[in-house]
Amino acid sequence: MNAMMRRAVIGTAAVSMALTMAACGKAGGDKTTAASSSASTGGKSIGLLLPENATTRYEQLDKPLIEAKVKAACADCTVDYANAAGSAATQAQQVSTMITKGVNVLIVDAVDSAAIKSSIQAAVDKGIKVIAYDRLAQGPVSAYVSYDNEKVGELQGQALLDALGAKATPTANVVMINGDDADPNAAMFKAGAHKILDGKVKIAYEQSGLWKDTIANQKVTAAITQLGAPNIAAVYSANDGMAGGIATALKGAGISSIPVTGQDAELTGLQRILAGTQTSTVYKAPKPEAEAVASLAVDLLNNKAVSDTATASSTSGSGDKVPSVLLTPVSVTKANMATTVIADALYPTAKICTADFAAACAAAGIK
Structure with a gap:
């Protein structure tokens, strides 16, 4: 994930369920939620554009959490939703559709933070207030909600060093698989990780995995x-x-028991940590992030200032200074899983501790 994310008090994170195109209608298609109606009816409307459905969190957590918070804060508000399915061109079309529908506020998690700039300008020119969600889009956005993304990379780097222990030397070869360069968060994750790793280990191979498990597998196989x-x-x-x-590539090459980092606290990631094929993840609770952006959207819709909530500031790639909410991420390993994501009831314990992982759960104090 552009990932740079979000950060919070421990709350809720990404559910790892296989997403299908049916989950968002046609790939990249616009869809008004069941509880909402078209913006053209003249009601209060908020557009929600999420970037992709390969990462399970967006449709399983972010979308329903944002919708629920909007409904709680504004009973007569509607949410018009679309997922870009990883296509910047599709997302640009979706912004145009939201403009045509006449939404009052637009929440955008950009597929490509630079490419979306002209679309955001077009929306603002029509009087629509835009909030950048999770990834800091370029252009005249009114606010930004995310996690401290450089801190995410720092946590990942430190978890890797901790797992290496005495093997963390300047000659120890580390393979580095970064996120998609079009995602500004990916650059921040990368910068944070390098800040911790450089000089302590040798980055012997570094490539982008484009946020895709198949590409990451290919890159590690090449490494x-x-x-x-x-x-x-x-x-x-x-x-x-x-x-x-990556875990699949390592197993295929007969490599075991080496540190592998992650992010998003996905269900399968947590299970790999329990099984020992992944060392750590970073927990960026979706609930506080989703609720913060929903609250800001309702505030903007009601012409309230965002300064009381967005107390930090971020500078986008276009040089815009943006009022921001930056939450705090948490590193998760087998040692603290019980007191973090499990304590937060991110997933039902039974869903994590299936028969294949029951023994590992018991050893980790997860019941």
């Missing part, structure tokens, strides 16, 4: 060929989705 299986000390993965593909 194994280039470096040699016995010469890889650890793998930095920017998120859990890619860590799944």
Whole structure:
């Protein structure tokens, strides 16, 4: 995930369920939620554009959490939703559709933070207030809600060093698989990780995995060929989705018991941590992030200032200074899983501790 994310008091995170295109209607299609109606009816309307459905959190957590908070804060508000399915061109079309519908406020989690700039300008020119969600889009946005993304990378880097222990030396080869360069969060994750890792280990191979498990698998397979299986000390993965593909590549090469990082606290990521094929993840609770952006959207719709809530400031790639809510991420390992995501009831324990993971759950104090 662009990931740079969000950060909070521990709350709720990403459910790892397989998403289907049916979950969002046609890929990239606009869809008004069941509880809402078209903005053209003249009611209070909020547009919600999420970037993709490969990462399970967006449709399983962010969308319903935002909708629920909007409904609680504004009974007569509607939410018009669309998912870009990873396409910047599709998302640009969706912004145009939201403008035509006449939404009052638009929440955008950009597929490509630079490419979306002209679309955001077009929306603002029509009097629509835009909030950048999770990823800081370029252009005249009114507010930004996310996690401290550089801190995410720092947590990942430190978790990798902690897992290496005495093996963390300047000659220890680390393979680094970053997120999609079009996602500004990916750059911040990368910067934070380098801040911690550089000089302490050797980044021997570094590539983008584009937030795709298949691409990450291919990149790590190439790294194994280039470096040699016995010469890889650890793998930095920017998120859990890619860590799944990485774990498969490592297993296929006969590599076991080396540190592998992640992010998003996805269900399968947590299970890999319990099984020992992934070392850590970063928990960015979706609930506080989703509720913060929903509250800001309602405030903007009602012409209230965002300064009371958005007390931080961020500078976008276009140089715009944006009032921001930046939440605090949490590193999760087997040692603290019970007191973090499990204590938050992120997933039902039974869903994590299936028969294959029951023994590992018991050993980790998860009941």
